[in-house]
Amino acid sequence: MNPKQIIKEIKGKQEEIKSVIFVGCGASKAELYPAKFFLDSNAKNLRISHYTANEFNYKTPASLDETAIVISASLGGSTPETVKANAKAKERGAHVISLTNAANSALTKDASYVICHRFAENYGAKLEKMGYALELAVEILEQYEGYAHYEDMQIAFSKIYDLSQRAAESAIEDAKKFAEAYKNDPVIYVMSSGATNEVAYSTSICLMMEMQWINSGSFHSGEFFHGPFEIVDKDVPFILLMNEGSTRPIDSRALTFLQRFDTKTTVVDALDYGLSSAVPKAVVDYFNPMLLTAVFRVYAEELSYARKHPLTKRRYMWKLEY
Amino acid sequence: MNPKQIIKEIKGKQEEIKSVIFVGCGASKAELYPAKFFLDSNAKNLRISHYTANEFNYKTPASLDETAIVISASLGGSTPETVKANAKAKERGAHVISLTNAANSALTKDASYVICHRFAENYGAKLEKMGYALELAVEILEQYEGYAHYEDMQIAFSKIYDLSQRAAESAIEDAKKFAEAYKNDPVIYVMSSGATNEVAYSTSICLMMEMQWINSGSFHSGEFFHGPFEIVDKDVPFILLMNEGSTRPIDSRALTFLQRFDTKTTVVDALDYGLSSAVPKAVVDYFNPMLLTAVFRVYAEELSYARKHPLTKRRYMWKLEY
Structure with a gap:
C-alpha cells in the first residue's frame, strides 16, 4: 500500500487520531525529522512527537494508545531499540507504520503497515526513507485536518528525487x-x-x-x-x-x-x-x-x-x- | 501571580487550550526542556512544541492562536529574537507567559504574564527559570487534563532547591x-x-x-x-x-x-x-x-x-x- 492508502485504511478503523509519534535511532531518527517538522508547522489539532527509540521504550508517552499513529524507521530493520518500540506500540494498540530497506526484517513483525524503501541504488534512492515519512505526514494532515498545499506537495514529490540525483552528480x-x-x-x-x-x-x-x-x-x-x-x-x-x-x-x-x-x-x-x-x-x-x-x-x-x-x-x- | 493562579486565570478566559509552545534561545531554550519533556510524556490531548525563537518567528506554527499558551524565557529579558517571538504570539492572540530575571525588560512588553526568577544569588536560585517553567507545565496539565502525581510534584518542588544547593556545595x-x-x-x-x-x-x-x-x-x-x-x-x-x-x-x-x-x-x-x-x-x-x-x-x-x-x-x- 502507498502512504495515501495506508492512512485511509487507518482512518477507516480509527476516526479519531490524536498523536503522531516518530521513532528511530541515529540517521533513521534524523530522517523522520522533516515529516515531524512539517506536522509541527502545519497541524492545529494533531499532537506530534519524535523520540530516539530507547527513550520511547523506557519513558513511554501516556498518549500511546489506539488514538496514536507511530511511524518508525530502521534501514536494515534490525535495530533492537526500534524493534522493541514497535512491540510496545502494538501492545498499546497504536497504528504502527514502519519504513525499512529490508522486507521481512524484525522491524516488520509488529508493524501494522510496512513501506520498503530503496537505499543504495543512487543518491535519489537514498532519500526514499525521508520522502516516505514526509508523504505519510502529508497524508495524515490532509485526511485528518485538511491541508491547503496538498497538490503542491504532490508536484514536489514528483520532482525531488530526480532533482536531488542531478544535484548530487553536479556537486x-x-x-x-x-x-x-x-x-x-x-x-x-x-x-x-x-x-x-x-x-x-x-x-x-x-x-x-x-x-x-x-x-x-x-x-x-x-x-x-x-x-x-x-x-x-x-x-x-x-x-x-x-x-x-x-x-x-x-x-x-x-x-x-x-x-x-x-x-x-x-x-x-x-x-x-x-x-x-x-x-x-x-x-x-x-x-x-x-x-x-x-x-x-x-x-x-x-x-x-x-x-x-x-x-x-x-x-x-x-x-x-x- | 504564581503559576497556579496564572493558569487558572487563562482557563477562566479560554476553556479550550490546544497547544503549549516553549520558546527561547540557547541556555534559556534548554531550560524550558524539562517542562516540555514533562508534558510530552504525560499529556494526552495538549499539543507540545519547543522552538529556538527565530525559527518560531520565521516559520510560525499554524497552531499559534488564542488556543495556544506560549511560554518564553530570556535571562536578561532583552534577547531580540525572543522579544520578537512574544510580539508575534501576542499578535496572534496567544496567552504569553514569560520568565525573566529582569522585571520591566523588553520581554515583558508583550507578555500577558511575567514570572521574575532569581539568578545569581546561589546555585539553587539559578534553577528557578527551569523550575517555574516546569511548575507552569504541571499546572497546565493538572488544570486542563488532570495529573495523578500533582501532589508528588508539589513535594518535589518544596525540596529540590535546597537539595540542589547542598549538592552543589558538596561537589x-x-x-x-x-x-x-x-x-x-x-x-x-x-x-x-x-x-x-x-x-x-x-x-x-x-x-x-x-x-x-x-x-x-x-x-x-x-x-x-x-x-x-x-x-x-x-x-x-x-x-x-x-x-x-x-x-x-x-x-x-x-x-x-x-x-x-x-x-x-x-x-x-x-x-x-x-x-x-x-x-x-x-x-x-x-x-x-x-x-x-x-x-x-x-x-x-x-x-x-x-x-x-x-x-x-x-x-x-x-x-x-x-
Whole structure:
C-alpha cells in the first residue's frame, strides 16, 4: 500500500487520531525529522512527537494508545531499540507504520503497515526513507485536518528525487575542493535550520563522528548566536547547510557572521541546485533536507577518499555486542 | 501571580487550550526542556512544541492562536529574537507567559504574564527559570487534563532547591579533580537522556563552547550507539550526566561502554546526591535536570579556574552587533 492508502485504511478503523509519534535511532531518527517538522508547522489539532527509540521504550508517552499513529524507521530493520518500540506500540494498540530497506526484517513483525524503501541504488534512492515519512505526514494532515498545499506537495514529490540525483552528480568538483580543504581538520561543525535541522545533526554524528572518526558538533543556525559562535576563529571549520524558504534569513545571518571573521566555511546551498525553480514555493521548506542530504553525501564520499578512510569503516559497530 | 493562579486565570478566559509552545534561545531554550519533556510524556490531548525563537518567528506554527499558551524565557529579558517571538504570539492572540530575571525588560512588553526568577544569588536560585517553567507545565496539565502525581510534584518542588544547593556545595572536591584532568583537553563531549537531554546540550554549547572556547558536541545517551560512539578512544573525553528514574538504563548502557574501553569519562550522577531519597519516586524523572545543572555549574567554575579563563569572558557577545 502507498502512504495515501495506508492512512485511509487507518482512518477507516480509527476516526479519531490524536498523536503522531516518530521513532528511530541515529540517521533513521534524523530522517523522520522533516515529516515531524512539517506536522509541527502545519497541524492545529494533531499532537506530534519524535523520540530516539530507547527513550520511547523506557519513558513511554501516556498518549500511546489506539488514538496514536507511530511511524518508525530502521534501514536494515534490525535495530533492537526500534524493534522493541514497535512491540510496545502494538501492545498499546497504536497504528504502527514502519519504513525499512529490508522486507521481512524484525522491524516488520509488529508493524501494522510496512513501506520498503530503496537505499543504495543512487543518491535519489537514498532519500526514499525521508520522502516516505514526509508523504505519510502529508497524508495524515490532509485526511485528518485538511491541508491547503496538498497538490503542491504532490508536484514536489514528483520532482525531488530526480532533482536531488542531478544535484548530487553536479556537486563533485565542489565536493573535491571541500575534501582537500578539510581532510586534516580535527573538528568540523555543522549547522542548519528548519526542516534540515537534523540533516546537520546526522551529518555530524554519522558522517563525521561514526564514518570518519572526526570530532564534531551540530546545532541550529538560530542557536549559533547563543553559545556556539564564541568558538569561531579562523581555523575552526564549519559546514552550513543553507535552506531556501522560510528559515533562509536565519542561515544567512550565520553565514554573514562566519564570513565577517573569515572563518573556514563550506556552504551547501539548496538555492545553488535550483530547489525553488523545481518545487512550488509554498512547500519549498520541506524539500531542503532531501536535496541537501543527496548533495552532502557526495561531499562525505570525497572526504573519505581524500582521507583514505572508507565510510564503511568501523571500530565497534558490526564487530562487538554492546 | 504564581503559576497556579496564572493558569487558572487563562482557563477562566479560554476553556479550550490546544497547544503549549516553549520558546527561547540557547541556555534559556534548554531550560524550558524539562517542562516540555514533562508534558510530552504525560499529556494526552495538549499539543507540545519547543522552538529556538527565530525559527518560531520565521516559520510560525499554524497552531499559534488564542488556543495556544506560549511560554518564553530570556535571562536578561532583552534577547531580540525572543522579544520578537512574544510580539508575534501576542499578535496572534496567544496567552504569553514569560520568565525573566529582569522585571520591566523588553520581554515583558508583550507578555500577558511575567514570572521574575532569581539568578545569581546561589546555585539553587539559578534553577528557578527551569523550575517555574516546569511548575507552569504541571499546572497546565493538572488544570486542563488532570495529573495523578500533582501532589508528588508539589513535594518535589518544596525540596529540590535546597537539595540542589547542598549538592552543589558538596561537589567541589570532585569538581576540582575534573578540572585538573580536563583542563588541557581540546574537545569534550557531553551526554544525557530524559528530562536532562538539553542540560547536556547547554553544557556543550554554553559552558564549553561559549564560556571556555573548548570544542564540544552533545547527544542523547540513547543516540550514542547510533553514530557518536565510533569516536570513542582512550584520549577522547566524555561527560555523562546520569539520571535517576526511567531513563537510567539508557545512561548506564553508555557508561558500561565507556568503561569497557577505558575512556576518559566523568560521571555526574543524580543518585550520588540523593535525588530519589528527597523526591517522590513517581516524579523523580523531572527533577534530574535541576540537580545536575546545579552540580555541574561547580564543575564548570572549577574548570574555568584551572584554565584561567573566566566563565564571563567573550570574544563576540556583549562586544559586537551581529
